[in-house]
Amino acid sequence: MRREREPIPKTRSEFILVKCPDCSEERIIFSNSAKDIGCQGCGRKLAESRGGKSVIYATLVKKLG
Ligand SMILES: [Zn+2]
Secondary structure, eight states, X not given: OOOOOOOOOOOOOOEEEEXXXXXXXXXXXXXXXXXXXXXXXXXXXEEEXXXXXXXXXXXXXXXXX
16 A cells, blocks of 8 residues: 655755855855845845745855755
């Protein structure tokens, strides 16, 4: 007897490493975050939540998947 597979929600979310344009502090953020993300160094807004998808204001360093 097989169990039915749970549907996996397909989201294009990923973790990304970004760098603050002001103070160069690097930070890993979630591209689909439900809240705004601020820089830990200077408080600059790095990502803003907008309808389930974040708008990134920081410099993208690399994607972590
Ligand atoms: Zn900063």
